[in-house]
Every structure is written in structure tokens, then in C-alpha cells.
Amino acid sequence: MTVVWIETVRQIAATLAVAISVIALATPSFAFTAEAQRQCTGDAFRLCSSEIPNISRITACMVKNRSSLSSGCRVELDKGLAAKSHRVAEQ
Template sequence: MTATFTSSFRKAGLALIFAASISAVTSTSGFAFSAEAQSMCTGDAFRLCSSEIPNIPAITSCMIKQRASLSSGCRTVLDRDLAAQKSGKLAAQ
């Protein structure tokens, strides 16, 4: 029972770290991941990029590098958010 509780507690902690990391990316690098992307990609981030937590730029870079391995839902929203960010930067220049 204790092992199950510890595992669940650790997963919840990692989820909070990832959410905080995504939130910080929004404020520090100007890239705004949508709430949908956070929801759809949290599992992929843990599965593919957990070694990068809590390094925010490294998590973002890892997710982009691992695009082919992302779940379809995460890939869809990540691509949409990246495209929106690029078009926003182009419009601002």
C-alpha cells in the first residue's frame, strides 16, 4: 500500500512540475502552450522527456525533437500551438 501511495504521490508531483514548467515557458520564452496542449502532452513529456524536468527549454526542445513519438493528440495541439506562435512572431516583426 505504501509503495502505491508513494508512486501516486511521485506522479502527482511530476505532473505539477511539468505544469509549472509549461507555465514558466509561457512567461519566460514567449511561447504560450495552450491548456489543451498541457493536458494532451503531459503524459508524453513524462514518457519521452522526463530526464529534462525541470529544465523548461530542454523539455520544449525534447518534445519538438520527439515529435514523431508523440501521441496523436499531443502532436496535433503542439503543431497548432507552434504554428500560432510562429505566425504571431511573423506578424510582430
């Protein structure tokens, strides 16, 4: 019973860590949407779980593994990167 409980808590903690990391990407420097979170959470777990909870490392990992992302996540990542580069160009 204790092992099951610990595993459940561990899974919940990992899910929350990814969710918080993706939500935190919605800062002015890297604006991702709820749709990006929905599309990319599975990819973040699959490709970048070792980087959780470090947001900048998750982002770098996702960019590095762009070719392995699901198509929906790739589209959302590209939108976020385009928005970021547009904001940088305006400064």
C-alpha cells in the same frame, strides 16, 4: 510505510513539475493552452522526463520527438509552434 510515502511525494512532485512546466509554456513566447497540457503531459513524462523542470529543454525534447508524440499532443504542439512563428513574423 516511509518508502511508500516517499514514492508518493516523488510522484506528486514529478506531476507538479510537468504541470508547471507545461503551464509555464503559456508565456508570450510560447503560448500553449490547457488542452495542450491535457494532451501532452503523458508524452512529456514518457519522452522527456529527464528534462523536467527545464522548460526550454522539455520543449526542445518534445519538438525533437515529434514523431513519437500522441496525435493529440502533436496537433497541440503544431498549433503552439505555428502561433509562435506567427508572432515572430509580426515583429
